[in-house]
Amino acid sequence: MKFTEEVAKKLNNLLEKNYDAEKGYQDAxxxxxxxxxxxxxxxxxxxxYDFGHEIKAEIKNYGEQPDKGGSAKGTVHRAWMDIKAFVASSSEEQVMEEVQRGEQSAINEYNEVISETSLPxxxxxxxxxxRDQILKAQQSAKNFEVIS
Known part of the structure; x- marks a missing residue:
């Protein structure tokens, strides 16, 4: 696999996670x-949504095509959130706990890609x-949990 394809693949994975997170936040x-x-x-x-556009632009800068749609893992995450919300009658605290969990997953994935020495x-x-903005969002979700 050539370098540009490798970078685009990593960016496309993060792009899909951002599609998933955008939809998850809208649902929440x-x-x-x-x-x-x-x-x-x-x-x-x-x-x-904005993160996705930044990542799409970078993928195109490498002459590759951005993926469209969300990942299967994200769909599972949203489905779990739907079930939990149904059972828990949409408890705000539980929704915010799920937001934190999703953000931690995103942070881990960003860290994995950022640590790649081959990235420009x-x-x-x-x-x-x-990633730093996601960390702030995760902390804000924790603060809401404490307040509620």
Whole structure:
């Protein structure tokens, strides 16, 4: 596999995770009554949409094509959230716990890709910035859990 294909593959994996996170945040925002939590979730969905566009641009910079749609793992994550919300009657605390869990998974995946020494510095910089914003979102979700 040539270098550009390898970079694009790694970026496409993160792109799919961002599609999944955007959808997950949108789904969670629909379940929440608390206006501050709803606003937080909607803003996070928008951020993930923006992250996706940044990653798409990088993939295209390498002459490769971005993938479309969400991953199977993300679909499973959303389905689990649907079941949990149904059983728990959309408990805001449980939704925010699930957000934290999803964000930790994203952080782990970003760290794995960022640690690749073969990534160009520009890509590492973009991914580090995104990862740091995900870390902030995870902490914000924890803070909501404490407040509620």
């Amino acid at each position: 925002a629909e379940r929440i009554e608390n206006p501050a939590m709803k606003d937080f979730l909607q803003k996070q969905a928008e951020k993930r 510095p520009s890509v590492q910089q973009i991914l580090t910035k995104q």
